[in-house]
Amino acid sequence: MKERPYDIVIYIRRVALLASALVILLPASFYALLEVKVLGAQLETEGRAKAILVENHVARNDAHWQLRGSRPDALNDAVRAEVLHPAQACEMNFDQDDLHATLLGEVLPHTTSRLIDNQGAVVAEFIGDVRGWTIQRSMPIRVGDAVLGRIEIIDDINHILGTSLLIMIACSLLATGMYWILDRVPLAALHDSHARERAEIKRSLDMELKLRTAQERLADADRLESVGRLAAGVAHEVKNPLAIIRLGLDYLTRQAPAGDEIHEAVLTDLRDAVGRADRIIKDLLHYSRTRVQSRAPLDMNAILENALRLTRHNLDLRRIGVQRRLQEPLPTLNGDGEQLLQVFINLIDNAAQAIDHDGQISVSTRSAWVATESVADGMVAEGDTANAIEVAIGDTGPGFPDGDEDRIFDPFFTTKAAGEGTGLGLAVARNIVSWHGGTLTLRNNPEGGATAFVTLKLATESPNEADTRS
Amino acid sequence: MKRILVVDDEAAITRLIKLNLEAAGGYLVFTENKASRVIDAARTFKPDLALLDIMMPEALGTDIAAQLQDDPRLRHIKIIFLTAIARKGETDAGHRVGGQLILAKPVTTDELLAAIDTALAADKSAS
Numbered sequence: 247m248k249e250r251p252y253d254i255v256i257y258i259r260r261v262a263l264l265a266s267a268l269v270i271l272l273p274a275s276f277y278a279l280l281e282v283k284v285l286g287a288q289l290e291t292e293g294r295a296k297a298i299l300v301e302n303h304v305a306r307n308d309a310h311w312q313l314r315g316s317r318p319d320a321l322n323d324a325v326r327a328e329v330l331h332p333a334q335a336c337e338m339n340f341d342q343d344d345l346h347a348t349l350l351g352e353v354l355p356h357t358t359s360r361l362i363d364n365q366g367a368v369v370a371e372f373i374g375d376v377r378g379w380t381i382q383r384s385m386p387i388r389v390g391d392a393v394l395g396r397i398e399i400i401d402d403i404n405h406i407l408g409t410s411l412l413i414m415i416a417c418s419l420l421a422t423g424m425y426w427i428l429d430r431v432p433l434a435a436l437h438d439s440h441a442r443e444r445a446e447i448k449r450s451l452d453m454e455l456k457l458r459t460a461q462e463r464l465a466d467a468d469r470l471e472s473v474g475r476l477a478a479g480v481a482h483e484v485k486n487p488l489a490i491i492r493l494g495l496d497y498l499t500r501q502a503p504a505g506d507e508i509h510e511a512v513l514t515d516l517r518d519a520v521g522r523a524d525r526i527i528k529d530l531l532h533y534s535r536t537r538v539q540s541r542a543p544l545d546m547n548a549i550l551e552n553a554l555r556l557t558r559h560n561l562d563l564r565r566i567g568v569q570r571r572l573q574e575p576l577p578t579l580n581g582d583g584e585q586l587l588q589v590f591i592n593l594i595d596n597a598a599q600a601i602d603h604d605g606q607i608s609v610s611t612r613s614a615w616v617a618t619e620s621v622a623d624g625m626v627a628e629g630d631t632a633n634a635i636e637v638a639i640g641d642t643g644p645g646f647p648d649g650d651e652d653r654i655f656d657p658f659f660t661t662k663a664a665g666e667g668t669g670l671g672l673a674v675a676r677n678i679v680s681w682h683g684g685t686l687t688l689r690n691n692p693e694g695g696a697t698a699f700v701t702l703k704l705a706t707e708s709p710n711e712a713d714t715r716s
Numbered sequence: 717m718k719r720i721l722v723v724d725d726e727a728a729i730t731r732l733i734k735l736n737l738e739a740a741g742g743y744l745v746f747t748e749n750k751a752s753r754v755i756d757a758a759r760t761f762k763p764d765l766a767l768l769d770i771m772m773p774e775a776l777g778t779d780i781a782a783q784l785q786d787d788p789r790l791r792h793i794k795i796i797f798l799t800a801i802a803r804k805g806e807t808d809a810g811h812r813v814g815g816q817l818i819l820a821k822p823v824t825t826d827e828l829l830a831a832i833d834t835a836l837a838a839d840k841s842a843s
Contacts, residue, residue: 485800486726488822493732496825500739524822
């Protein structure tokens with residue numbers, strides 16, 4: 247991805263922060279710096295033995311000391327090394343005249359290493375120590391109890407400190423300079439530009455989402471077209487036989503012997519069966535014809551009242567009361583009045599069937615605010631200027647099983663007893679609402695029962711409006 | 717006695733409508749299952765009202781209605797359409813085709829009788 251100015255500034259800031267941290271951490275690294283220093287030192291001996299440190303290479307985990315000097319007379323040939331520090335090892339070689347000792351391993355301050363002859367006498371001892379600004383390493387050369395001499399390596403760290411100070415000053419200057427520059431960078435503007443770029447990315451993602459939604463709608467529309475053609479064909483082919491059965495029932499009813507209850511019951515069952523078959527065909531036709539047919543300013547409260555009036559007989563039979571909480575006045579919205587009436591009839595019927603008998607349906611309307619980018623997600627929130635209307639139809643039934651939130655809108659999905667519904671009512675309702683550019687969701691209430699929420703945007707063009715006009 | 721011409725390509729439907737209307741009393745019913753013979757049947761039978769199925773293999777009921785309207789001797793015949801395509805709700809809402817009543821199948825005899833009465837009463841008030 248291309249780096250943007252805002253990202254670069256943020257990157258430089260991090261570098262400045264790192265430089266500041268280095269300034270703080272530098273003193274802590276003195277020991278490490280000192281240990282990689284190549285030192286040189288002179289060996290001073292007392293009398294009989296002379297030695298000179300000719301090579302000294304110390305790395306972090308490795309020390310290599312080489313001593314070369316006159317061989318002391320009393321020094322036994324066989325000398326073994328005893329290394330007190332576990333990381334150390336020692337090799338000793340004695341030439342005819344020279345002492346040549348090599349100590350391998352890490353030589354750290356406060357550690358001691360010894361060279362011991364085969365009689366147990368310490369021939370040489372190496373001590374690492376740090377005192378103040380100096381590092382002192384000493385190695386006395388012994389024969390028996392007598393100290394032959396001592397290697398003293400005293401390293402003044404001032405020059406190292408000087409270098410370190412220079413690095414510290416450079417880091418400080420770098421950090422200060424960066425902050426000085428960064429203080430003058432119009433970060434807000436950069437941030438705005440950054441925010442704009444992010445907004446553009448979000449917009450393109452939203453566009454993609456919308457495109458996908460539109461594609462899904464088109465797929466839905468294609469499916470509905472197919473269902474529509476199928477339904478029309480089925481309707482024609484099935485309704486004619488149904489007409490024959492119904493007219494035949496009418497004829498048989500007239501011919502039936504008066505008072506024959508069994509005869510009457512069979513005829514009633516047949517009539518009911520024809521009615522059910524007819525309802526399924528009717529709903530199937532409706533399901534496939536849910537495009538918005540016309541648009542006019544609508545009063546949702548009036549449509550809802552009309553739906554309640556048309557379903558009143560059903561509600562009365564089931565002894566179901568209606569509780570209204572309708573916002574007055576409610577803004578008008580453009581839509582197809584007949585189709586939305588069908589939505590509310592279906593939802594009220596669905597609520598009544600869920601209750602079965604003896605219960606309460608609550609019907610409410612209110613202005614709502616729907617996030618413009620998220621209409622498809624049905625995000626409804628309080629506040630700001632209302633841009634939608636929310637209609638809620640609740641019931642005191644048992645609610646629907648968990649996990650059925652989406653399946654409940656599938657055609658022919660039903661949780662009701664056979665004959666109670668065709669399984670198309672909610673599917674039809676959701677299609678109609680969807681073609682109006684709105685959302686229909688069904689949620690279980692915490693206190694029991696379920697509520698259907700229809701959210702319709704005000705004064706907007708539905709996704710299929712152009713399609714409908716064409 | 718009102719004369720009713722019933723036209724549908726389904727012979728069972730025309731037969732049962734005839735049986736039911738005549739059993740109800742006050743109607744003389746003639747049935748026709750061939751769209752091509754409807755105009756001739758109308759001229760011969762001289763019905764007060766024609767019940768026309770819309771979707772028939774040979775012709776649409778609406779086309780036959782137009783032919784009846786075009787013929788000065790048949791123009792007075794009231795028309796009720798029967799259809800298997802329209803939804804019940806649409807017909808209940810008083811939808812009409814070419815100003816004529818339309819009934820959705822499966823229709824009941826009571827619905828038929830009510831529609832026939834309505835159509836003929838309109839004829840009476842118009843005359």
